[in-house]
Amino acid sequence: MEAFWVEILKSLVSGLLMGLVFALVALGLTVIFGVMDIVNFAHGEFLMIGMYTTLVTAPLLGVDPLITLPICGLVGAVLGVISYYGLVKYLLRGPVIAQLFGTFGLMVFLRNLALLFMGSEPRILHKGVLVGKSFVVGPGLVLESTKLAAAVLSLASFYVVWWLINRTRLGKALTATSLDRQGARYMGISTELMNALAWAIGGASVAIAGGVLVNFWPVDPNVGLLFTMIAFATVALGGFGSIRGALFAGIIIGFIVQIPPVWDAALGLLGLGGGDAISLHPFKYTFVYLIYFIIMIVRPQGLFGWKQ
Amino acid sequence: MMRKFALVLTVLAALGLLVSGAAFAGAPKEIKIGVIYPLTGGAAAAGRVLRNGAELAAWIANNKIQGVDMDMAKKAGIQSLGGAKIKLIFKDHQGNPQLGADLAKKLIKDDKVVGILGCYFSSVTKTVSAVCERYGVPMINGSSTSPALTTRGFKWFWRTTPHDKWFTKDLFELLVGLTQGKVRGVKAVPRQEINTIVSACEKTEWGSHVSSLIKDFAKEYKFNLAKSILYSAKSPDLSSEVQSMLAAKPGAMLFASYTSDAILMIKTLKSMKAKPKLIWGQDAGFDKPEFRQLGADIEGVLIRSVFLPSVAKVKKVAGQVNALYKKRYGVDLDGASARAFTGLQAWVHVLEKAGSTDPKAIQKAANAIDIPGDQLVVPWAGIKFAKVGNETGQNIKGMGLIGQYQMKNGKLTLQIVYPFDLATADMIYPFKGF
Numbered sequence A: 001m002e003a004f005w006v007e008i009l010k011s012l013v014s015g016l017l018m019g020l021v022f023a024l025v026a027l028g029l030t031v032i033f034g035v036m037d038i039v040n041f042a043h044g045e046f047l048m049i050g051m052y053t054t055l056v057t058a059p060l061l062g063v064d065p066l067i068t069l070p071i072c073g074l075v076g077a078v079l080g081v082i083s084y085y086g087l088v089k090y091l092l093r094g095p096v097i098a099q100l101f102g103t104f105g106l107m108v109f110l111r112n113l114a115l116l117f118m119g120s121e122p123r124i125l126h127k128g129v130l131v132g133k134s135f136v137v138g139p140g141l142v143l144e145s146t147k148l149a150a151a152v153l154s155l156a157s158f159y160v161v162w163w164l165i166n167r168t169r170l171g172k173a174l175t176a177t178s179l180d181r182q183g184a185r186y187m188g189i190s191t192e193l194m195n196a197l198a199w200a201i202g203g204a205s206v207a208i209a210g211g212v213l214v215n216f217w218p219v220d221p222n223v224g225l226l227f228t229m230i231a232f233a234t235v236a237l238g239g240f241g242s243i244r245g246a247l248f249a250g251i252i253i254g255f256i257v258q259i260p261p262v263w264d265a266a267l268g269l270l271g272l273g274g275g276d277a278i279s280l281h282p283f284k285y286t287f288v289y290l291i292y293f294i295i296m297i298v299r300p301q302g303l304f305g306w307k308q
Numbered sequence B: 001m002m003r004k005f006a007l008v009l010t011v012l013a014a015l016g017l018l019v020s021g022a023a024f025a026g027a028p029k030e031i032k033i034g035v036i037y038p039l040t041g042g043a044a045a046a047g048r049v050l051r052n053g054a055e056l057a058a059w060i061a062n063n064k065i066q067g068v069d070m071d072m073a074k075k076a077g078i079q080s081l082g083g084a085k086i087k088l089i090f091k092d093h094q095g096n097p098q099l100g101a102d103l104a105k106k107l108i109k110d111d112k113v114v115g116i117l118g119c120y121f122s123s124v125t126k127t128v129s130a131v132c133e134r135y136g137v138p139m140i141n142g143s144s145t146s147p148a149l150t151t152r153g154f155k156w157f158w159r160t161t162p163h164d165k166w167f168t169k170d171l172f173e174l175l176v177g178l179t180q181g182k183v184r185g186v187k188a189v190p191r192q193e194i195n196t197i198v199s200a201c202e203k204t205e206w207g208s209h210v211s212s213l214i215k216d217f218a219k220e221y222k223f224n225l226a227k228s229i230l231y232s233a234k235s236p237d238l239s240s241e242v243q244s245m246l247a248a249k250p251g252a253m254l255f256a257s258y259t260s261d262a263i264l265m266i267k268t269l270k271s272m273k274a275k276p277k278l279i280w281g282q283d284a285g286f287d288k289p290e291f292r293q294l295g296a297d298i299e300g301v302l303i304r305s306v307f308l309p310s311v312a313k314v315k316k317v318a319g320q321v322n323a324l325y326k327k328r329y330g331v332d333l334d335g336a337s338a339r340a341f342t343g344l345q346a347w348v349h350v351l352e353k354a355g356s357t358d359p360k361a362i363q364k365a366a367n368a369i370d371i372p373g374d375q376l377v378v379p380w381a382g383i384k385f386a387k388v389g390n391e392t393g394q395n396i397k398g399m400g401l402i403g404q405y406q407m408k409n410g411k412l413t414l415q416i417v418y419p420f421d422l423a424t425a426d427m428i429y430p431f432k433g434f
Helices: A002-036 A043-061 A065-091 A096-118 A145-167 A169-179 A181-186 A191-213 A223-238 A243-256 A259-269 A281-298 B002-026 B044-062 B097-109 B122-135 B164-179 B205-220 B239-247 B259-271 B309-313 B316-329 B335-354 B359-368
Strands: A134-137 A141-144 B030-037 B085-092 B115-118 B139-141 B157-159 B196-202 B224-231 B252-256 B278-281 B302-305 B401-408 B411-418
Touching: A002 A043, A002 A141, A002 A145, A002 A169, A002 A191, A002 A223, A002 A243, A002 A259, A002 B239, A043 A065, A043 A096, A043 A191, A043 A223, A065 A096, A065 A191, A096 A223, A141 A145, A145 A169, A145 A191, A145 A243, A169 A181, A169 A191, A181 A191, A223 A243, A223 A281, A243 A281, A259 A281, A259 B239, A281 B224, A281 B239, B030 B044, B030 B097, B030 B335, B044 B085, B044 B259, B044 B316, B044 B335, B085 B097, B085 B335, B097 B115, B097 B122, B115 B122, B115 B335, B122 B139, B122 B157, B122 B205, B139 B335, B164 B205, B164 B278, B164 B302, B164 B401, B164 B411, B196 B205, B196 B239, B205 B224, B205 B252, B224 B239, B239 B259, B252 B259, B302 B411, B309 B316, B309 B411, B316 B335, B335 B359
Parallel strands: B030 B085, B030 B115, B115 B139, B139 B157, B196 B224, B196 B252, B252 B278, B278 B302
Antiparallel strands: A134 A141, B302 B401, B401 B411
């Protein structure tokens, strides 16, 4: 019986840590959507570029991967701004469908760019202060240092973005633009600049998420897809444009992905475990998409409504 | 009169060209063989070594090579076809069965290959061989081990490698041997220490068959299979799978993984500080240079293998070819490259026996071929394909090995621990844990 509760605890902790990572990935998406109503299909690719940035610069500069995070942030911000001024600005003139296809095209472009420069094989960091290290807490609960750092960083990022949005003039300007673009413009707030800023923040936060993720998650040119899908589900669940929503929804999704081990533990408790037991592991992410589907039908505005 | 003479001359010239053209067309200078491997994607590491093995074999067949005691090294090209050289046309299936089938069609219709070699992934071999069967084009498979591939009654498919039923049985023989003190360097292990086993296999054609074989043998040998998991080889996160497996407190953990997932499994086990008594991997991902980069972390991991460099101790040609391979590519032959080499070698022998590129002649030759073991780098008794029974096309003279990674003088080596009488070192037991 005790083993069962230990397993539940392990799943809860894993779920929380991973959930905070999912939340951080979704943060950028929700900020961009909040300010300009545009869905960025290339969001996962920004993550992938953040991952490659750390993978490449850490050994190049001979520093610990964690130190390259500011570089990731910079690369992400620059990429976001270039994407805005180079593509999105023009997409905004067209119908919504053009915007969707436009960012989709950006996704394909970035993916193949990565394939060209980095090759198709999955790669993972082998060296680093935190890489491969973990410590044991309590009754056999193993905490991986990299996941812990990722979770802490996620919380820190949320706080920084929240502070930026709610406690600075720039943040207020951003909020104004997202609530009423025309009105904000009349007040002298440049929509162009706010849009670019949204893309910069969005790009930077997800690239930093990538920089931390690559400590324990392999990167290849196609890794973005999984995270884009999860980010969409997270943002839909939390509410498009809601930062608070992204945080809570991310954590919930982190828990959902931990259903299979909980199921296995429950089966074990009932004595139904064993070689022939039905395993839910192949369906880990199916549950995430199922939630996305259900939310779309039951409460389309998500947990925390539309923009906040 | 002149016009008639000119007409006759023209006709004669045309006939002459026709006749000489036919003479040239009779003996092909080049024999094209299509080779379909995963050259990109998560198993690109395997694709690379497979390609290397096949290319080395083609080079040896096409040239007169000193110092290799193989028939195909003695002369240049296929003798029964006028010294024609083998030309390999490589295609990348990226692990996608549908793409593999399309590439096979292209090779057959556009490149007009004489036959096909491939495809490593059993799931791709399945679809590619179906294409070959439909078009009546011979295919030799060197490294796919799903048993189902030779139970389809195909007439144009031959497999040189022994399959997973052989290999999985080897594993259980080793487990039982451990409890009986038959393993070199290990005192008899009490049964309850390794009685609980768990398995995690990738979920395509290959892994899912290994998984069910493990279930069957576990029942037959009376082991307790506490958890049997199928996962996606492309999955970037295996922590929930590993958590479930460790919850069962297994004595032995068994895996069927390709390259990137094998690496991820070990890293995840390490991060969760797993301490099973025994870890065994069904070759594939566990037998690659990229996997070996994990270094000391994988000391003690057992892998089923078809080739280890130490086989050179019992087979001279293995050492000779390995030396050539190492000189060219910088690493030793492994299970994949050795079998790709052997697959192409089988093609050479079949073509030599057929004396023609006609598919029917090749089919007849393949069904009759009997290559002696001393021609092969792999530790098999030979290559002879079953003609009757429910496994037509399967080589009945193959054999498996089980190796263990051990650190010797600071370097990672692979030692044979099974069959017991071929052991090259004491087995490390139990696994030292992370």
